[in-house]
Amino acid sequence: MQSLNLLICTTCLLLLTFSIHLFFAKKGNRFLNLLLSLVFFARFGQIFTSLLFKAGQPEALAIFHQTFTPFYYAAPACFYLYVTGFLQHRKRLQKIEWLHFIPALLAVIHVIPWHLSVMPDWNLVGTQLAQKGYFFLNVKTGLFPPYFHYIFRPLMVICYLCASWIAVIRLKNKPQQFFDSEGRKWIIFFLRIGTFFQVFGLAPFMLKYLNIPYVNTYFIVLNCLALLLILWYTLHKPYIFYGYLLVAVNWTKKPEAGENSTDDLIVPLKTENLIPSPSKAKKFNLLDEQLADYALAMKEIMEREQLYLLHDFQIMDLAAKLNLPIHHCSFVINKHIGKNFRDWINGYRIDHFLKQYPLKSDKITIEAMASEAGFKSHATFYNAFKKETGLMPTAYFAQEMSY
Template sequence: MQSLNLLISTSCLFLLLFSMHLFFSKKGNKLLNIFLSVIFFARFGQILTSLFFKSGQPNTLAFCHQIFTPFYYAAPACFYLYITGFLQDRKNLQKIEWLHFLPALLAIIHVIPWHFSTSLNWDLIGSQLAENGYFSLKERSGLFPPYFHYLFRPVLVMAYLCTTWMVVLRLKNKPIQLLEAESRTWIIFFLRIATFFQLFTLAPIILRNLHIPYVNASFVVVNCLVLFVILLYALHRPYIFYGYLLVAVDWTKKPTVLKTETDAILIPLIAEDPKPNRTAVKKINLIDAQLSDYALAMKEIMEEEQLYLLHDFQIIDLSAKLNIPIHHCSFVINKHIGKNFRDWINSYRVNHFLKQYPLKSDKITIEAIASEAGFKSVATFYNAFKKETGLMPTAYFAQELSH
């Protein structure tokens, strides 16, 4: 029994630390950090409350149960909003999306000790929770009838789980949803783990309906053990542990000193001082064969992986993918290809737009197609389009129709 309590207590500690750190973290996406914090905090509350099921302390059980119940009902919505917000790199909620938290609001109303509500038998509630878990609570635990727990909450969990998977599968093949390798690994990892825990939490309902005997404490133990396995896995994946769980490092941004989008910024700075310029020329000592190989490698990876569809793709990302020094990338693009990085990547985006427009113009707007092509803003798209074609989009397609 002491080993079980130690295991549960340790799990609670880790979950609470992650939750608090994410909530107060100043790095990363604040909105997504809060969603993930609520998910961890709800799991922390669920495991902590299980400690008091058979403790014989109804007042402590009542306090924990009433405090954490609203978080249980907010967690499924936070799971859905975290995944969709991560895929779309969103930093704010739309007004209508606040409706996702109506179940949590109902849960708050449910647990408030209204003066007109009947008194609650926490000894009986504790024994039912200890025997069959949350989803079998047949005793009233607040304002609403018992099915608010044993029916509404499982339906809520499954509805959000299915909806989230549908969204992910629907967006899977859309270019605008391309993610960096680390981000893609994290979101798939998180989605699968969250799905496991959601389904695992519903397992007692299935076993009970099939009249299969089980021990509720065993589910708590497995829950905690899986959490430790996940933690060990994350520790061996630094970009997951530090980039998303602790948010100690912002893996989506590169160091400021290296964040360079085009060599057009670097060349004027070098040209102002002839001494650095001579040094730079000596460093970039590439023969014609190397220039051709580098240019070919850049062209192939850009066309095969369609990296230009990523809104925030920078020259440093290209350098990392090809394992070529960043100043060599700049030199090849400027001198061999004949464009700066910004114009070069935008030319791919314009060509992609020209291929997609005839297929999608009757379904979505020009701006939406431009966004799918990798343009981060409408102004950038129009400027790049005119630079590539000499015309604005409307005039260009009008001219095409006239031929």
């Protein structure tokens, strides 16, 4: 029993720590951090209340169960909004998306101790939670009838889970709108873990339907063990643990707001000496034939898969696809192609823009077409266009039409 309580307490502490850290984190996407923080806090509440009813504390259970109930109804919406917000690189809720929190608002109304409402029997509530779990609670705990818990919430969980998977599948079919490789790994990992715990939480339904006896305590223990194993796994995946859970570092090494970046400001581009010296070529011990083969492989995969259409595609992603060290990729692009990586990939984007914009100019703006071609900001596009063609887009197309 002591070991079980220690396991539950450890899991609660970790979930609460991650939740508080994400809530106050200054790095990363503040909007996404808050959504993920609420998801963790709701999971903490579920496990913490299980500890209370195991400890036989009906008074504390009454307080904390009612306190956490609105978070239980907000968590599925937060999970879905986190996934879609991550996919779309959003930093705030759209007005219509506030409607997702109507169930949480109803839960707040439900738990308010209205003067005429009947006081719940918290000893019976604790007994049912201990024996059957939250989804089988058929005691009235507030304003609404019991099916507010055991029908509405499971249905809401399933709907939001399906909607999250649909959002990812739809975006995977549009590679030019997808994200960098680390982001892709994280969101798929997050969605799989979320699916596991949601299905695991609904497992008692299936067991009851199949008339298979079960002990709810075992589900609590397995839930805690699974969380600890996942945490152990993430410790061996730095881009997950530090990049998304702790938000301690900017894993993709993008400039912070306030740093000088051509993705945020239009600045003059200086000509750099992009051809490495012979001493560097000797350092890597790459033969001319190897340089040519690597350069050809890079061009082929870039053109075949249209990787330049990905907004956040970086040299580390190219190196991963070719199974080459990053410094070799950089050296080959500089030495054999004669450009740095950013100019090289922007050249493909400008070429794509020049081919597609004349065909769509009556339906799309220059900026929208630039985004479709893979540019994240207008400033980067205009700088790259001027560098490739010597003119700004309007002047370039006016000149083309005069011929």
